[in-house]
Amino acid sequence: MPRIPAYVAIAESLRARIESGELKPGDRLPAERELVDDFNVARMTVRHALDTLQMEGLIDRKRGRTGGTFVRSIPPVLDLTRIVGIDRQLREIGLEQTHQVVQSGIVEANHSVSSALSLELGDPVFRTEIVRYIADNPAIVEVFYVAREFESVIEHLDLALIDAFSITMGTTVDRREDLVTPGAATDAERKTLDVPGGTQLLRITRKTFAGEEVIAYSELAIRPDVAQVRVVTHREDETSLQP
Amino acid sequence: MPRIPAYVAIAESLRARIESGELKPGDRLPAERELVDDFNVARMTVRHALDTLQMEGLIDRKRGRTGGTFVRSIPPVLDLTRIVGIDRQLREIGLEQTHQVVQSGIVEANHSVSSALSLELGDPVFRTEIVRYIADNPAIVEVFYVAREFESVIEHLDLALIDAFSITMGTTVDRREDLVTPGAATDAERKTLDVPGGTQLLRITRKTFAGEEVIAYSELAIRPDVAQVRVVTHREDETSLQP
DNA sequence: GAGTGGTCTAGACCACAGC
DNA sequence: CTGTGGTCTAGACCACTCC
CATH class of the missing domain: 3.40.1410.10 (Chorismate lyase-like)
Incomplete structure (x- = not known):
């Protein structure tokens, strides 16, 4: 069995929560520093996972006090x-x-x-x-x-x-x-x-x-x-x- | 003037060399550790730059002794x-x-x-x-x-x-x-x-x-x-x- | 001010593919 | 064995945006 990289496992876990409908378009995912605690990894690793989801078009990210990571909604x-x-x-x-x-x-x-x-x-x-x-x-x-x-x-x-x-x-x-x-x-x-x-x-x-x-x-x-x-x-x- | 992130500057520099034709499809770019020396940054920063070029579809990467980073050729x-x-x-x-x-x-x-x-x-x-x-x-x-x-x-x-x-x-x-x-x-x-x-x-x-x-x-x-x-x-x- | 994501470091070890 | 890219850490500071 090939080893699964941590960032892939984290991405899979979040993707599953989005595709199952637990997280709906517009919903906010946990903050990066929360995910660091949840998965016990460095922040760069969490960011790598989020980067891949962003590349897949599943999430959008906004910064600032009311920012965060959000499930993308469906465009025209x-x-x-x-x-x-x-x-x-x-x-x-x-x-x-x-x-x-x-x-x-x-x-x-x-x-x-x-x-x-x-x-x-x-x-x-x-x-x-x-x-x-x-x-x-x-x-x-x-x-x-x-x-x-x-x-x-x-x-x-x-x-x-x-x-x-x-x-x-x-x-x-x-x-x-x-x-x-x-x-x-x-x-x-x-x-x-x-x-x-x-x-x-x-x-x-x-x-x-x-x-x-x-x-x-x-x-x-x-x-x-x-x-x-x-x-x-x-x-x-x-x-x-x-x- | 907004500050330009290092990884963007590195990506721009490499992109320019590709688009000018100095580097042609199939050519190999310098190894990541060489780019670290060239640009005086951490390897993660070089990799961030290469990640963006890969996302743009400009380069492919192969590992192994004869691997490296290559300018992508044009597909059918x-x-x-x-x-x-x-x-x-x-x-x-x-x-x-x-x-x-x-x-x-x-x-x-x-x-x-x-x-x-x-x-x-x-x-x-x-x-x-x-x-x-x-x-x-x-x-x-x-x-x-x-x-x-x-x-x-x-x-x-x-x-x-x-x-x-x-x-x-x-x-x-x-x-x-x-x-x-x-x-x-x-x-x-x-x-x-x-x-x-x-x-x-x-x-x-x-x-x-x-x-x-x-x-x-x-x-x-x-x-x-x-x-x-x-x-x-x-x-x-x-x-x-x-x- | 405070909490968000964005950038960056200086290392380390792993996995792969030829020699 | 060696040199390539791939993963990962444990921090740091920056930039943005609302309160």
């Missing part, structure tokens, strides 16, 4: 496979969405951007960084890159990008491709999203197509504690049973 | 919005996929399962746990639940579920919905996927529909270092510009 769902903007999706379920342009201007294309948009490394591109708030919580950071001549699409950030292109440029967008990966917040995201270091995010890198050409490239980072992501696939999308 | 892409099975998608890009049924049998529906399949808590359901290997690496754990009478679909695990239902039951599947979240490996997943604790995974909970009825519910956990996930959305899926 955003549909990746709907073309309509986030704004409208949230309004349908009765939530407020606002956004704020953090920065925008011409920058030199880095490697990811230039290869996505078929440019040379260092070519000028128009970059916009947006933070979207759901019910006043910073929820999503979106950085998007377009060729300079498309700059005016940012006048319609409340719309889906697809419609913004159609209105401002007359360009017909017909497809987008999203790569979805998990990953912790970087320091920059940590600041704009106002989360502690190490928070788990859902990352999406998106290519928006007009025909076979990529006309926009964006990177989204979503706080999973304020928005879940859904993907819907219909049978008609593809005939699957051919050899 | 699986398309969530294609109905064809994982098996065929990988064969198209020249990779081997095998799978193994870890366990299967009748269990009592827990809360998630019963509410997804419209059953009562504790009702019997057929549960199958599968591990999928990509190029001999354990890549995906898939647990799926169906009503007992659909049990025979597991005879066709190499096919997409949609076709398995069609062949064995004559049931026409026409839609599926996936919820995508990030989250670290639990202890159970850690064992079956053979990853160290705290590894980031991409989690998908999937409902498979026949008409408005959910006929299968599955939970997938994907190792992002062996498979990336893509979502493709077409314009025709929805008319977006209505008020």
Whole structure:
């Protein structure tokens, strides 16, 4: 029998109390120093256990006199496979969405951007960084890159990008491709999203197509504690049973 | 000016070396004890920095005489919005996929399962746990639940579920919905996927529909270092510009 | 002020994988 | 055997937030 590390045992014990429903979303777990007494370990070991639960998305932590460690509650769902903007999706379920342009201007294309948009490394591109708030919580950071001549699409950030292109440029967008990966917040995201270091995010890198050409490239980072992501696939999308 | 924690500064420094290309995928970073000397901090602080980079998906760590900390290489892409099975998608890009049924049998529906399949808590359901290997690496754990009478679909695990239902039951599947979240490996997943604790995974909970009825519910956990996930959305899926 | 989580130290020993 | 990462201790002080 392999030995079970203490921090794993502690995490299992707390996870069991959450999954059994003994601790419900919003409930507070014992303070770290209490857990130290309960399990007879050093505080770093308790923190390692809590770190893993936080990475799993089961708990949130707040500091201060009324802070503590809490069971995470279930966030609203955003549909990746709907073309309509986030704004409208949230309004349908009765939530407020606002956004704020953090920065925008011409920058030199880095490697990811230039290869996505078929440019040379260092070519000028128009970059916009947006933070979207759901019910006043910073929820999503979106950085998007377009060729300079498309700059005016940012006048319609409340719309889906697809419609913004159609209105401002007359360009017909017909497809987008999203790569979805998990990953912790970087320091920059940590600041704009106002989360502690190490928070788990859902990352999406998106290519928006007009025909076979990529006309926009964006990177989204979503706080999973304020928005879940859904993907819907219909049978008609593809005939699957051919050899 | 807020003070920058040492572990953040160390992580930033290493991240910069990776993103600049000074360290390429597969390259080895300095050993932890070397970094301790380089940055004049305790080893726990270096490890905290490396933990955050690991959570971001930038590095992998291996122990043993020839182990170390390595820059992660870029994994193949699986398309969530294609109905064809994982098996065929990988064969198209020249990779081997095998799978193994870890366990299967009748269990009592827990809360998630019963509410997804419209059953009562504790009702019997057929549960199958599968591990999928990509190029001999354990890549995906898939647990799926169906009503007992659909049990025979597991005879066709190499096919997409949609076709398995069609062949064995004559049931026409026409839609599926996936919820995508990030989250670290639990202890159970850690064992079956053979990853160290705290590894980031991409989690998908999937409902498979026949008409408005959910006929299968599955939970997938994907190792992002062996498979990336893509979502493709077409314009025709929805008319977006209505008020 | 007081109690919460966040950072950090300077060690120790363990587990693993090649040589 | 040796060098790698993994776990753990028993403290310390900091930063935040409400009272």
